[in-house]
Amino acid sequence: MVIVRRVKPLPYWIVPVLALVVGLLISMIILYVMSGGVITPYDILLSIYYGFTNVGLLAKTFALLVIVGIGLLVSFKGAIWNIGGEGQFYMGVMLAAWVALFSGFAFNGFIAKTMMILMALLAGGFWALLAALPRAYLNIDEVPVTLMMNYIAYYIVNYITIGEWREKQYGYYRTVTIPESTMFQVIDGTTITLELLILMITIFILVWLMFKYTSLGLRIKVLSSNPNLLRSSGISVQLTILMALLLSGMIIGMAGAAYLGSVSHNISYPVEEKTPGYGYTGILVAWLSMLELIAVPIAAYIIGALHTAGINIQIMGVGGAAVVNVFIGSILLTYAVLITISEYKIKIIVKKR
Amino acid sequence: MDVKTLTGVFIILLIIVGVAAFYAGMMYGGGQAQTAPGGTVTTTVTRTETKTVTAGGGGGQVWTPPETIKAAFVYVGPIGDFGWSYMHDVGRRVAETVYKDWLKTTYVESVTEDKLGETIDNLVSQGYSVIFTTSFEFMDKTIEKGEQYPNVLFFHCSGYKRRQNVGTYFADLYQVYYLNGLIAGALTKTENIGYVAGYTTPEVIRHINAFAIGAKEVGEQLGKDIKVHVIEIGAWFAPDKARSAAETLWKQYNVDVLAFTEDSTAILEYAQEITKGYEEGKYDHPLYVFSHYSPGYIYGPDAVVSGQIVRWELIYLDILAKIKAGIYTPYNLGNVDYWYLLNSGGVEFGAHIYKNGTVMHINPKFIQTLKSIMVTDKLTGKKISVYDLVMSRYEMFKNAPLLTPLQLTAVTHKYENIGKINIPPVNPSQPDPYSKIDIYISTYWDPFTGPLSGYVKDNPSQKVTIPEGQRLGHDDLWEMNWFVDWVVYHGAA
Numbered sequence: 001m002v003i004v005r006r007v008k009p010l011p012y013w014i015v016p017v018l019a020l021v022v023g024l025l026i027s028m029i030i031l032y033v034m035s036g037g038v039i040t041p042y043d044i045l046l047s048i049y050y051g052f053t054n055v056g057l058l059a060k061t062f063a064l065l066v067i068v069g070i071g072l073l074v075s076f077k078g079a080i081w082n083i084g085g086e087g088q089f090y091m092g093v094m095l096a097a098w099v100a101l102f103s104g105f106a107f108n109g110f111i112a113k114t115m116m117i118l119m120a121l122l123a124g125g126f127w128a129l130l131a132a133l134p135r136a137y138l139n140i141d142e143v144p145v146t147l148m149m150n151y152i153a154y155y156i157v158n159y160i161t162i163g164e165w166r167e168k169q170y171g172y173y174r175t176v177t178i179p180e181s182t183m184f185q186v187i188d189g190t191t192i193t194l195e196l197l198i199l200m201i202t203i204f205i206l207v208w209l210m211f212k213y214t215s216l217g218l219r220i221k222v223l224s225s226n227p228n229l230l231r232s233s234g235i236s237v238q239l240t241i242l243m244a245l246l247l248s249g250m251i252i253g254m255a256g257a258a259y260l261g262s263v264s265h266n267i268s269y270p271v272e273e274k275t276p277g278y279g280y281t282g283i284l285v286a287w288l289s290m291l292e293l294i295a296v297p298i299a300a301y302i303i304g305a306l307h308t309a310g311i312n313i314q315i316m317g318v319g320g321a322a323v324v325n326v327f328i329g330s331i332l333l334t335y336a337v338l339i340t341i342s343e344y345k346i347k348i349i350v351k352k353r
Numbered sequence: 354m355d356v357k358t359l360t361g362v363f364i365i366l367l368i369i370v371g372v373a374a375f376y377a378g379m380m381y382g383g384g385q386a387q388t389a390p391g392g393t394v395t396t397t398v399t400r401t402e403t404k405t406v407t408a409g410g411g412g413g414q415v416w417t418p419p420e421t422i423k424a425a426f427v428y429v430g431p432i433g434d435f436g437w438s439y440m441h442d443v444g445r446r447v448a449e450t451v452y453k454d455w456l457k458t459t460y461v462e463s464v465t466e467d468k469l470g471e472t473i474d475n476l477v478s479q480g481y482s483v484i485f486t487t488s489f490e491f492m493d494k495t496i497e498k499g500e501q502y503p504n505v506l507f508f509h510c511s512g513y514k515r516r517q518n519v520g521t522y523f524a525d526l527y528q529v530y531y532l533n534g535l536i537a538g539a540l541t542k543t544e545n546i547g548y549v550a551g552y553t554t555p556e557v558i559r560h561i562n563a564f565a566i567g568a569k570e571v572g573e574q575l576g577k578d579i580k581v582h583v584i585e586i587g588a589w590f591a592p593d594k595a596r597s598a599a600e601t602l603w604k605q606y607n608v609d610v611l612a613f614t615e616d617s618t619a620i621l622e623y624a625q626e627i628t629k630g631y632e633e634g635k636y637d638h639p640l641y642v643f644s645h646y647s648p649g650y651i652y653g654p655d656a657v658v659s660g661q662i663v664r665w666e667l668i669y670l671d672i673l674a675k676i677k678a679g680i681y682t683p684y685n686l687g688n689v690d691y692w693y694l695l696n697s698g699g700v701e702f703g704a705h706i707y708k709n710g711t712v713m714h715i716n717p718k719f720i721q722t723l724k725s726i727m728v729t730d731k732l733t734g735k736k737i738s739v740y741d742l743v744m745s746r747y748e749m750f751k752n753a754p755l756l757t758p759l760q761l762t763a764v765t766h767k768y769e770n771i772g773k774i775n776i777p778p779v780n781p782s783q784p785d786p787y788s789k790i791d792i793y794i795s796t797y798w799d800p801f802t803g804p805l806s807g808y809v810k811d812n813p814s815q816k817v818t819i820p821e822g823q824r825l826g827h828d829d830l831w832e833m834n835w836f837v838d839w840v841v842y843h844g845a846a
Contacts, residue, residue: 054478056478057471057474057475057478060471061471168811171552171553171554171585172490172552172554173587174466174490177493186501191470191471191474263467263470263471264467265493265494265497266493268465268466268467273465274465274466274467276467308475311461311471311472311475312475312479314461314462314472315425315459315461315472315475315476315479316459
């Protein structure tokens with residue numbers, strides 16, 4: 001058996017679509033077998049249909065995934081593999097929580113919310129920068145560094161949540177709920193908040209403009225295909241790497257602020273178990289979009305719908321809490337397999353003696 | 354595979370999935386059409402509400418209970434915990450079986466606080482109009498969602514925040530813990546009693562104190578210097594942590610009787626293991642235990658002495674009946690606050706329920722021992738066995754018929770510690786035999802009656818003293834943040 005690189009790769013859209021379909025089929029089988037026939041494919045299709053058609057329900061997940069997906073896309077475009085979305089996200093959550101709870105800005109909703117987003121942006125950017133500096137100047141692979149930074153971030157947030165910030169009244173391992181004035185404004189009939197929606201649209205437009213019209217956008221794109229070209233045209237490769245990761249972290253950090261203001265309203269220990277996992281799910285969104293900005297919302301919509309479908313299966317009284325992960329996991333796995341198949345083909349050569 | 358076959362396979366798959374999804378959708382759409390009357394009700398309600406608001410608010414909102422009531426239960430742990438969530442689910446199933454004509458229920462298990470919001474969003478979008486959230490930390494989120502969905506009735510278990518469409522309910526075990534404590538005080542030989550606490554919320558502190566008060570009442574008379582060692586594990590459902598906390602108490606603090614607040618059976622199984630080992634001569638002291646929330650005797654027939662059992666179904670049947678009858682609406686739950694004790698039957702003293710429905714109050718294995726230990730009942734001055742003492746206190750707690758109506762609303766809790774009253778005669782010149790009779794409102798006696806002294810949990814140097822004869826009221830119990838002096842709080846594990 002040999003593995004040969006395809007001369008002509010498969011059409012690029014086929015991989016994400018096929019990954020979705022096959023991934024779902026696999027999850028149906030897994031859930032059917034694991035539940036001993038209780039969760040039928042019919043239940044799952046029903047839930048998926050429900051997930052896809054209830055725009056109001058998936059809006060919140062969708063918007064957060066779009067932001068995180070775009071954030072990751074910025075670095076992925078430059079072939080900088082930022083796996084540290086979770087860490088940057090939670091650094092954003094932490095700083096936003098600080099603004100809402102302890103900074104004293106909470107008296108004015110507008111100032112407080114703006115500060116939450118700004119501080120989260122700085123925090124996320126800073127956290128990404130810690131991985132970007134060794135990548136740019138010492139050429140240390142960013143994948144393990146960003147990944148490990150996630151856990152550092154988790155434990156920092158855990159430490160402060162059960163220590164200094166722990167709510168005193170009942171001694172629960174969490175912070176108190178943020179003041180009403182700092183909660184983002186829910187749009188009636190949906191799960192999304194106004195601020196989150198605005199943030200999502202703004203980020204989308206800004207990143208689109210950046211890739212379309214600015215030299216930074218171009219430099220990041222060239223970085224992935226041919227860093228030597230950058231070097232020969234007198235552009236600092238290090239600076240481009242720094243910028244790609246910094247921007248990525250900043251955008252994801254803002255998603256953290258939006259999550260705190262729109263969804264969680266407090267931080268609850270242990271973070272690594274309570275996390276919605278957008279930093280990781282965002283990777284799937286970015287990949288399913290084939291690193292096309294326009295396709296990010298589509299991918300986020302699909303994943304958001306599957307997320308709703310997962311909760312729905314639970315509500316139907318037939319599934320456990322892990323259904324969502326079965327969906328996401330199967331799709332990601334299928335994607336990884338298919339992306340290999342799309343670039344390489346497996347030939348079985350029978351040797352004749 | 355080349356490109357063509359791959360595309361072919363993909364298209365076929367797409368068609369299959371598409372067709373299947375289409376049919377699924379059709380069926381689902383049909384389902385929705387059936388529930389359309391429910392939908393109409395909701396719109397009517399919205400309209401009525403708007404009208405009332407323009408008319409200047411106030412009462413008088415009209416709410417018609419739907420034909421079929423769809424009630425959802427959100428649990429903090431898995432229903433398989435055989436503890437808190439399991440017993441809530443028993444309540445749900447009882448209600449659904451009894452009210453099968455008009456009640457449809459569902460449940461969502463293992464919901465953490467941060468997932469509660471989206472779970473409620475999902476439930477509401479599927480037309481569930483009654484939602485029970487069954488964990489203390491769901492309180493703020495439930496209120497928040499109550500504001501977001503003003504036409505849904507929410508009931509939050511164990512909290513104290515309410516609004517017009519969020520009521521609260523709780524079945525409290527402190528009397529039962531006190532009865533368990535009496536037994537613990539008689540059984541302990543090492544004089545060290547243990548308590549594994551999930552968190553130290555006011556509820557758990559109250560239970561620890563009641564347990565400690567009972568233990569001391571008997572232990573003191575037998576010349577024991579009772580200490581109650583408390584370890585907090587920081588989770589409601591954490592079998593591993595619970596087990597290791599029990600192990601620490603047994604090994605390090607020489608504890609031989611244990612009570613706990615955790616939602617699994619891990620401690621019962623551990624205690625069974627130790628007690629069995631003690632009886633085989635392997636260990637120098639046993640670990641007797643009181644089962645929590647569910648009838649846990651079967652998990653430790655040698656170690657479980659007694660325990661606390663809850664009957665959530667009592668509350669669920671009541672709430673759902675009142676919703677169906679139109680008594681509870683999304684506009685009048687602001688003062689709905691159930692607080693059930695032994696008198697109402699919402700909780701029970703025991704470790705096991707036999708197949709015929711009767712309760713085993715005390716494990717038969719321990720009855721002889723308890724009957725042989727003699728103490729003085731401080732209320733009557735008579736010398737009786739511990740067994741008789743426990744049973745007479747149990748009867749006393751059960752027998753408080755006038756207490757039940759006061760336990761249903763937030764505005765009447767303040768009367769719950771009125772001991773007895775005498776009604777004045779209509780005409781003082783004419784003799785009225787009834788005016789001379791003591792009418793008992795609450796139970797004859799309560800464990801939380803002074804003299805008691807303790808210390809504040811978060812600030813041990815701050816002392817608390819309850820003077821002789823003072824009986825704590827509902828709010829004092831509800832906000833309890835202090836331990837009695839002989840409780841040793843070892844902090845979080």
